[in-house]
Amino acid sequence: MSGRLTLTHTAFLALVALVTSYISWSAIKASTKLFNLIVVVPVAAIIAILIVTIVASALRGKASDGAMPSRANTLGDILLLGCFAVFCVALTKVGFDIATFIFVWIGIVLGGEKRIWLPPLFSALFTLILVKGFGALFPFPMPMLVF
């Protein structure tokens, strides 16, 4: 992969540039006093220099992106990450118990488990342990649908 930036590496650098620009703009808009910008501005400048360095180094083929995982592997990672994102957002919407039960079940199936009865059984037991054990230690109220 030497001599060019991969799509995911470009996405990462673009994300860093975007986040840095937004944080810097927001901090400058809030106050231009030295004490407010004492970390933001120097760090943003360093990040800008580093992005240029990394891009230049990759384009000149000095730093390769190494061996990239296969397309199927990448898609599998993104699918599980997507399910995880939906699960995290759904926790307080549908209840911690149901969201956990469904996510763990789907996650096991995505992992390649062929048996039909074991994933939901494991998921139900795991959810029960989480709700009654881990959840009981939390000092906050947790929305549940069943328990």
Add this chain to the structure above:
Amino acid sequence: MLDTIAFSQAMDMLFSGFGPWLYVIPGLLIGLVFGAVPGLQISMAMAVFLPVTFAMDFLQAMLFLTAIFTGGAYGGGVTAILMNIPGSSSSVATAFDGYPMARQGKHNEALGLGLGASVVGAFIGYILLLFLIEPLAGLVLKLGPLEMVMVVLWGLTLIATLNDSTVAKGLMAGALGLILSQVGMSTTGVLRTRIGNPYLIDGIAVVPAMIGIFAASELLRLRGNTYLVEAEGARNISFGRILSGMFETFRYPGVLLRGSLIGAVIGAIPGVGSSVANLVAYGEVRRSSKNRDKFGTGVPEGVVAAESANSSSEGGSMTALLALGIPGGAATAVLLAAFSFHNLVGGPAFIRDERDLIYAIIVGNLGQVVLLAVIGLLTLRLLGMVVKVPLTYLVPSVLALCAWGGFGITGTIAGPVTVVCFAGLGWLMRRHDYPVAATVIGLLLGRMTEGELVRTMQISGGNPLAYMVERPIAILFLVLLVLITIFIPLWRLYRKRREAAENPS
């Protein structure tokens, strides 16, 4: 250095009855559980159990709470080793070599090493406290905000430059953490970068971010494998191998001593605590090691340095609490609350008037360390079973646990959402060899850096360079910082050229 009359009175307080020791074992077990479960913090455990100490006398209360502290410091390392999930921020560096060891099937040895280093580190920390409480308190007062800025930058540069990736990528990861730490209200009270979201007023929640970037992103990477430890024979939990790992700790006396000393000194600095101690000790031991290139691939010295430092920092943080009345971190802040329950105030007057009580607390903690070795050995067998679970089941289960842990820290949806955002970020970073640890450290220390920089500017009247000339400790750290930044890239370049010359093909 040691007031023998007060010391003998302390021994009498501790050993004339079973009372002071009554709550030590429950305290250690609570600490181990809270430390080992991601999302449950040691300080949270201490705060939850603080009301229980109403019914205890002062010494019992202190021993109970410090037992939670001691158990928690080690418990955080267990999940860091087995699942790459630091149970608390003080175990971040433990995962760097502990987890690769576990992946190689050396989880028993890694757990033993961690336990041995924790026991020895905590022991050294408290021995230092026993003899050096008064001079250490004086030294701590000499460290001002400028020195703190230098310590933070030194630690961050060490971690950012000493990794398997390029220096540019290491620095980029550290700088990304620093810029993300600037979200929310500034240390001077300016509200910035909230994206209209009230959850971001206090900034990004560091522990959920850490869970996401370390654990969740690693779980995504593990997805294609069958077990955490691929070789079937290596998955066994062996009491003998844990024990031999524990004794292996003593094969690295220099690392143990250096990690413990760094931990005790950094722990003694108010507001810094075990998270920085753990990282700085790891970075320093790696920098000075002959095997520095192998760090991060499962080197025992890495586990020993990280665990000895976070455990010895407990003794250090007690220095600031007892001698100055200033809590070094959240856990010692809870201890300070226990002081007030019993109408006591830490500080120079406390050292002068209640020396017997101070010695009793210190010796009691030394006793706890011995008990930790026993309790730790007995519980590790149970905790180590995780390597026997197939990854098909482990990955979604631990991912769910990560999200729950994120909620446990914040009490709102912001926790799980932070976990998933940083899981995605960590996944991208790992794909392209950016060291995620440097980002976490930047995020952890960014706020502190900003506060200390502002204070430095205020104290120096806007002229920090003139002020620095009067601060020899700060100059020393600056010199180290410059040396690291210049020499490490040069050293890498030299090594690469030498390798190319040796292997022209």
